[in-house]
Every structure is written in C-alpha cells, then in structure tokens.
Amino acid sequence: MPEQSNDYRVVVFGAGGVGKSSLVLRFVKGTFRDTYIPTILAIKSNVEAIPIMLVGNKSDETHREVETKDGEDQANRWKCAFMETSAKTNHNVTELFQELLNLDKKRNMSLNIDGKHSGKQSRAERLKGKCSVM
Structure with a gap:
C-alpha cells in the first residue's frame, strides 16, 4: 500500500489586496488582520492537471469589484470550481x-487508478504536483 502524506502545498495568487494572505491566515491561525501586508508569491511549475479553484474573497463587502455571476462565468470558462469567501467574517x-x-x-x-504512481515513491515524487491554484 502506498505511503500517504498529509503534506499539501497550496499556491494562492491574484491581484494585490484581494485577501489571499487573509484567507490563509484565517484558515491556519483563525485570525484576521485589518492591515494590508504585501506578500510575494511565485509559480514555477506547469499547472496542467492541478486542481484549480477560482475564489471570490471579501464577499462581506457591499461594494463588489466582481459580481458573483462574473466569477461563475469565468470559472466555467476555465473549467474550474468557484466559491465566494470572506476571511473577515470566516465565511x-x-x-x-x-x-x-x-x-x-x-x-x-485518478492518477493511482491510471497506474501512473507506483507504491515506492520518494518524498519529492509524492509531493510533486501537490499544488492547488486558486
């Protein structure tokens, strides 16, 4: 039986100030910061066959930069899931x-069923492709 890893790497990217770090901080530490702290994110690998989810954050705001319908339409074009969140309210x-x-x-x-993974994998092989892009 293949060894399972509980390590997951998530890549979060988007325009500045949309709440990427706030979502991660809320999930990992259960906290929210009102102040803006810029973070630098880089993507260096191919994103084909990696789970992708489009996220509309700041759903608690009354003035919306992107309407729900526009987010859903974009997710359909990208053939990915869509969800609205609020790091501030923990929604x-x-x-x-x-x-x-x-x-x-x-x-x-799916990869295991297709026989693309063997039972003997190095840690690097197990973690390869464990990026989820939002």
Whole structure:
C-alpha cells in the first residue's frame, strides 16, 4: 500500500489586496488582520492537471469589484470550481480548503487508478504536483 502524506502545498495568487494572505491566515491561525501586508508569491511549475479553484474573497463587502455571476462565468470558462469567501467574517474559509483537499484527493485517486504512481515513491515524487491554484 502506498505511503500517504498529509503534506499539501497550496499556491494562492491574484491581484494585490484581494485577501489571499487573509484567507490563509484565517484558515491556519483563525485570525484576521485589518492591515494590508504585501506578500510575494511565485509559480514555477506547469499547472496542467492541478486542481484549480477560482475564489471570490471579501464577499462581506457591499461594494463588489466582481459580481458573483462574473466569477461563475469565468470559472466555467476555465473549467474550474468557484466559491465566494470572506476571511473577515470566516465565511466559507474552511469549506474552501476542504474542497481543495477533496479536489486533490480525487486527482490522486485518478492518477493511482491510471497506474501512473507506483507504491515506492520518494518524498519529492509524492509531493510533486501537490499544488492547488486558486
């Protein structure tokens, strides 16, 4: 039976100030910061066959930069899942990361069924492709 890893790497990217770090902080530490702290994110690998979810954050705001329908339409064009969240109110934060985990598990099951993974993998091989892009 292949060894399972509980390590997951998530890549979060988007325009500045949309709440990427706030979502991660809310999920990991259960906290929210009102102040803006810029973070630098880089993507260096191919994203094909990696679970992708488009996230509309700051759903608690009355003035919306992107309407729900526009987010849903874009997700349909990209053939990915869509979810609205609010790091500030903790709306759908846990559900977001749970859904990413579920998408990754489905992808790994598909890879195992197709016979692309052997039971003897190095840690690097097990972690390769464990990026979920939002």
